[in-house]
Amino acid sequence: MKFGLQLGYWGAQPPDGVGELVTAAEETGFDAVFAAESWGSDxxxxxxxxxxxxxxxxxGTSVAQMSARTPAATAMHALTLDHLSGGRAILGLGVSGPQVVEGWYGQxxxxxxxxxxxxxxxxxxxxxxxxxxxxxGDHYGLPYRGPDATGLGKPLKPIVHPLRADLPIWLGAEGPRNIAQTAEIADGWLAIYFAPRLAGMYDxxxxxxxxxxxxxxxxxxFExxxxxxxxxxxxxAAEIERMxxxxxxxxxxxGAPELNFHAQxxxxxxxxxxxxxxxxxFQAGRKAEAAAAVPDELITDTAIFGDEAHVRTRLREWADAGVTMMLISVSDADQxxxxxxxxxL
Known part of the structure; x- marks a missing residue:
């Protein structure tokens, strides 16, 4: 099983020490580094x-939100990164949710x-x-054929010659239909809140x-x-409390109260x-009480905290459940x- 470093997305400003973390990940033997986006950093x-x-x-991107860019624009980003890195890019994509898609991107x-x-x-x-x-397609017609189309749109090939026609595309997916489609059309699944005890259901x-x-x-x-x-x-216990x-x-x-994929x-x-x-x-503004209501088991189902022996044992459970990469956040170079x-492993 491989390891990937998840940089996530930024808060109010770029986090400190990330360059050193990325360098340490390469030196330590991590297989990949991923960055995410929400409605701030890309x-x-x-x-x-x-x-x-x-x-x-x-x-890799984990994940680039599809509504943020047209498919062609996203492909341009990916093939550019692939060239700059000498063929090391992974394009991770996800649909996000209606609050972000409609509220932030206006799509x-x-x-x-x-x-x-x-x-x-x-x-x-x-x-x-x-x-x-x-x-x-109904959603991304090329050339554009909407009611205000000029009729002058021309099908094009990218000027840049991609390094790899099979540049891997991984999809973030949480629900059963989305995961099934991911197995059908993608090269990998970016799984959030993966619980090894539910491996049979995922399978x-x-x-x-x-x-x-x-x-x-x-x-x-398939990864x-x-x-x-x-x-x-x-x-x-301190880590559980933080989580x-x-x-x-x-x-x-x-997510909206009516539709929150993470809650599902x-x-x-x-x-x-x-x-x-x-x-x-949480929705009543009682966030401390909401946090206190989170049981330990809900956290430890999808996270690993403990001494080296405990962590090693639990990682084997993820590997036995079919996980090929643990994508983890790391606080500092010492960790x-x-x-x-x-x-x-």
Whole structure:
């Protein structure tokens, strides 16, 4: 099982010490470095900037939000990063949620599965550079054919010759239909809140996608990158307490009350009653109470805190569940070095 460093997205300003972390990740034997975006920092520029310090690790977006850019624009970003890094880019994509898509990007959220399929198809056409890129889809028609179209749109191929027609596309997916489609059309799954005890359920969804006619990959060459908090510590209780606040935010505040994909993930884990309570408290502005309502088990289902022996044992559970990469956040270079002994699991 490989390790990936998750840089995430920024808060009010760029975090300190990231360049040193990225360098340490390469030196420690991490396989990849990923950057994310929400509605602030973007996912591509940090990889180009800090990734310039590296020569080996893969550089991935986890995730680039599809509504932020047209498919052609996203493909341009990816092929540019791939050239600059010598063929090390991974394009991780996700649909985000309606609050961000409609509220921040001003784009429609409806039919996310169909939009994803059209988006990936166009990006792959750009990477292949076999013919001018066209699409007769309902969401990303190329050339543009809306009521205000001039009729002068011309199908084009990218000027830049992509290094790789098979530049990997990984999809962030949380629900059963989205995960099945990911197994069908993508090269990897970016899994958030992966719980090894539910591996059988995930396998059913993935196998449905692998079995579809024209599926791109099989389980043998499909990557599963699970985002997880992994900390070697003698005080796991302190880490659990820290994570209560993060969990309460994502369950109660990262999505509309009517549609929160993160909350749905925890419901599938069996935490429906707890999700209802946390959500109600958070949305009422009682955030400390919401955090206090997060049970330890909800956190430790999807995170690993403890001494080296405990962490090593738990990582094997993720590997046995089919995870090929642990995508983790690391606070400093010292923690990175402590993880070095686990990289060759």
């Amino acid at each position: 996912a591509f520029a940090p990889l180009a900037w800090w990734g310039s310090r590296t020569s080996r690790v893969r550089l 429609p959220f409806a039919q996310p599965l169909r939009r994803t399929r059209e988006y990936v198809d166009i990006v792959r056409q750009v990477f292949a550079r076999e013919a001018p890129v066209t699409s007769d 059913e969804w993935l196998d449905e996608g692998f079995a579809r006619s024209g599926a791109r990959r099989s389980r043998a060459d 599963i990158a699970a985002s997880a908090q992994v900390v070697i510590t003698d005080d796991p 209560r606040w993060v969990s309460a935010l994502y369950i109660g505040g990262m 993930v925890y419901r599938r884990m069996g935490y429906g009653r707890e999700v209802d309570e946390i959500s109600a408290l 990175m070095r402590r993880l070095q002994t686990l990289v060759d």
